[in-house]
Amino acid sequence: METLANSNADSNRVKSFSHVGGLLVHDQPRPSSWPQSLTTLTLRANLGDDADDAGLFDVPEKCEVDESSNYDFKLEHCANCRRRADLFCSRCCDAPSSAKLSSTRTSYCSTSCQTLHFDRHRPACDILAKRKALMKAAKLLNSIWQRIRARAYPFNITQISKQDGLLAIHHGDEDRNINGRIFFDAPPLTTLKSPELRDQILLMGSSRTSIALLHTVAKELFLEVGCDYIREITIPVEDPIVHYDCEGVERDWTESIAHVVFEIGLQNAEPWILDLTAAAIGHDYLICPWRDWLGMTEHGYDEHPLGHQAAQLKHVRGDMNLAFIYTQIHYLSLKMIPERFKTKLEHAGVILKDCHKAPDSRFPQVHAAVLRHLDLAIEEWAEFMTLPQTMDDIGSIFKELAISTMGEQAVRDDLRKIKDRGKGNRVGVEHEILRVFRDKKVLSEEDKMIHDVMRDMFFA
Secondary structure, three states: OOEEEEOOOOOOOEEEOEEEOOEEEOOOOOOOOOOHHHHHHHHHHOOHHHOOHHHHHOOOOOOEEOOOOOOOOEEOEOOOOOOEOOEEEOOOOOOOOOOOOOOOOOEEOOHHHHHHOHHHHHHHHHHHHHHHHHHHHHHHHHHHHHHHHHHHOOOOEEEEEEEOOEEEEEEOOHHHOOOOOEOOOOOOHHHOOOHHHHHHHHHOOHHHHHHHHHHHHHHHHHHHHOOOEEEEEEEEEOOOOEOEOOOOOEOOOOOOEEEEEEEEEOOOOOOEEEOHHHHHOOOOOOEEEHHHHHHHHOOOHHHOHHHHHHOOEEEEEOOHHHHHHHHHHHHHHHOHHHHHHHHHHHHOOOOHHHHHHOOOOOHHHHHHHHHHHHHHHHHHHHHHHOOOEOHHHHHHHHHHHHHHHHOHHHHHHHHHHHOOOOOOOOOOOHHHHHHHHHHOOOOOHHHOOHHHHHHHHHHO
16 A cells, blocks of 8 residues: 655654545545645646646745655655645655656645645656656666676676786687587686676677567566557667777777667657666666656766776687677577576566566565576576587577577567678678578578677677
8 A cells, every 4th residue: 555654763654545546645535626726736737747847746945854764855845735744655755857857755744735735746646656667667677687697698708818908808618619519608707806897798798688688578567567668779889899800900890889778658758768788887877768868878888987998898719600609509598588587487476567566665575586586597597508509409599599489570570670780890700600500491591691680799
């Protein structure tokens, strides 16, 4: 039950109230008619996200800070009668803000005043309550990706070292691949002395990978919140990685790389952007309105200290063809994790799409339960990947994971989107990857650009 909460340190009482038109209020008679003075403000509030803060909340300029509470909020005067208020609407409290709509909590001195103020507050409350649900879903998705990224993401990195002041990342170990068997292993990232180096490695290709792996999970989370749509959008950013060919010669890589984010459509409001990569490198805008996100990204990712450090990355590859195939298999195998993760949640009775409905007091427990089941799915994936894979397994992995998991049409649609990417910058691995898949009768001629997908992820 939603509550009108008391925020004084000397009183942890929470007063409950009953449901009225989508908002929970205290049980008491509703006035037969509303004061005429509320009409203008109510009409302005009906504009929703385009309304002015003063019209939506009608708060006085003078505010007092409640330093005794665990909440870092301004303690307003009562939104209805202007008296000192120590209660607030818990339904919309702590919602993410934007330039158009403040997240300052709406305060009341009593449940009577909340009832009187109900019609004026409800439009803003509905918007902010949905934003709270959006933030919960975003935090869940971000935590899921961070866990996968830290435990399963590095693409067969077998050595990490410093060479001439640059971070050298080695892919594949030819000496270990005997009789056509492929081994997947990587040094634990926890052995790296510098957290910055660890984060640099985890950023490689993470933008597109996070979207590709979690698209199904994201749709399940956000569409249930009440969003109109969720889709991927791509923006070009300057490539922060120094690329080298198989002889160690620096490549002239002038093209921008793709930075992929989720665009979440909201009814009668501007879209919001979910940027998992921005959150990964330390920016504080995991999810925010489109215009706010554009303003934050105008300065570019390279202004962040990690962006400058990432520019020092150097890739060292002994056998380009083998390394490329390793990357393909690893990426395709990662698709096992979201599917097994969802299955484990369902068996445990945890409905992913309902997680945003958890009240604030219960959400940390729900969050932790979701991650526990994700850890089990990652453990199963890791056990599978420790088994040496033969070349015969490659075709099976692609067919069973890429086609059946995503759907054949979805795979073809993705290929069409990026089939022109990277033309003129091929690295001579087409014959290897096409030979493997064509021999297995997995790819048709029109699907031959499949290597563009993995090539782009391998170098991004």
